[in-house]
Amino acid sequence: MTYRPRPPSLFARLPYWLLAIFLLFVLGLWAITSNQTYASIFQTLSGGVITTLWVTILAFVAATVLGLLVALARTSQVRVLREIATFYVEILRGIPILVFLFYIAFVAAPAMVAGFNWVMAPLIEVGWIAPATVRGFDFVWRAIFALTVCYSAFIAEIFRAGIEAVGRGQVEAARSLGLSRWHCFRHIVFPQALRTILPPLGNDFVSMVKDSALVSALGVQDITQLGKLSASSSFLFFETYNVVAFLYLTMTISLSLLLRWLERVMDRRVGR
Numbered sequence: 424m425t426y427r428p429r430p431p432s433l434f435a436r437l438p439y440w441l442l443a444i445f446l447l448f449v450l451g452l453w454a455i456t457s458n459q460t461y462a463s464i465f466q467t468l469s470g471g472v473i474t475t476l477w478v479t480i481l482a483f484v485a486a487t488v489l490g491l492l493v494a495l496a497r498t499s500q501v502r503v504l505r506e507i508a509t510f511y512v513e514i515l516r517g518i519p520i521l522v523f524l525f526y527i528a529f530v531a532a533p534a535m536v537a538g539f540n541w542v543m544a545p546l547i548e549v550g551w552i553a554p555a556t557v558r559g560f561d562f563v564w565r566a567i568f569a570l571t572v573c574y575s576a577f578i579a580e581i582f583r584a585g586i587e588a589v590g591r592g593q594v595e596a597a598r599s600l601g602l603s604r605w606h607c608f609r610h611i612v613f614p615q616a617l618r619t620i621l622p623p624l625g626n627d628f629v630s631m632v633k634d635s636a637l638v639s640a641l642g643v644q645d646i647t648q649l650g651k652l653s654a655s656s657s658f659l660f661f662e663t664y665n666v667v668a669f670l671y672l673t674m675t676i677s678l679s680l681l682l683r684w685l686e687r688v689m690d691r692r693v694g695r
Contacts, residue, residue, distance in 0.1 A: 444676060451669040460659065464666045467653050471646035472670060478563065478645065479635045482570035483628050489571060490578030497583050508579070515576035520569075521637050527569035528641050532560050566638035574631060581623045585616035618689055625682035629675050636671070646670050 455461045496508035515523070536555045546552045589612045639648035646667055654663040 444672075448669075448673065448676075451665070455666070455669070460662055461666060464653060464657075464659065464663050468646055468649050468663075468666055468670060471644055471649040472674075474563070474643065475632070475635050475645045476674075478567055478570070478638060478643070479628075479632050482567045482574065482635075483631050485567070485571040486574040486578055486631075487624070489575035491582050493575060493579035494582030494586060497579065498586050512576045512579055515573055516580075518573075520573050520634055521640065523573050524566065524569045524637055524640065527572070528562065528565045532565050533557050536560055562641045563638075563643050566635075566641055566643050570631065570635065570638075574627065578624065578627060581620055581627065582616075584623075585620035586612055588619050589615045621689065622682065622686055625678070625685070629678050629682075632674055632678065633671060 455465045493508050493511060496504040497512070499505055499508075518526075536557050536559075539555050540547065543552060543554075547554050635645060636647040639645055639651065642648065650663050650667040654660045657663070
């Protein structure tokens with residue numbers, strides 16, 4: 424009779440770190456539902472979740488599109504495009520996000536408003552449109568614009584690494600068969616690069632969720648800003664920042680687990 428070892432139980436296969444996070448989540452949820460102080464703070468901060476997600480999703484989508492364009496410029500055969508794209512990436516990656524956020528909010532935004540009024544001066548003089556004002560440029564959109572530009576430099580490097588990971592011989596073979604550069608990129612390069620790009624791109628999205636807390640410096644009513652206002656008015660700093668950390672951990676860990684699942688799905692499909 425052949426001895427067959429019993430498969431490990433579900434508990435034995437469960438990662439201990441995930442079990443610890445799950446217990447921490449249950450503890451935080453229990454505190455919010457059973458403690459009136461935590462419940463009140465959670466209700467106050469829950470409105471900031473929508474703002475945080477809105478700023479993050481919109482900025483990340485725009486940064487992904489802009490980053491792809493910059494990556495294509497960096498891998499272009501035209502030297503001028505490569506030099507401009509490389510200059511763009513190196514400059515933006517060297518500036519702290521908070522500094523760039525202030526620069527966009529208080530330097531670039533007024534300049535953009537002044538430039539708009541200068542271009543539209545003939546229409547403003549005849550009264551067809553009203554002149555734009557700096558106050559009319561909402562800080563939420565300034566924050567989204569700053570995160571878009573800043574993260575596009577990092578995402579451009581992710582796309583560039585994924586594109587260059589595809590063998591040049593495949594590109595040359597596709598070109599020899601008569602495929603245009605666009606069709607070669609669409610059907611040969613990008614599908615293979617996507618598998619390399621997806622994990623770090625997902626990590627950047629999780630990082631942006633956390634870095635979106637920086638927009639509170641502009642007074643944007645996200646989770647962090649509402650937490651600061653609530654703590655300063657109630658002096659419940661320990662309880663308030665516990666809830667703030669709980670909300671961010673819930674979002675980031677959920678996204679990280681979703682990304683792990685997507686990676687496993689893609690690995691299984693490639694394995695087939």
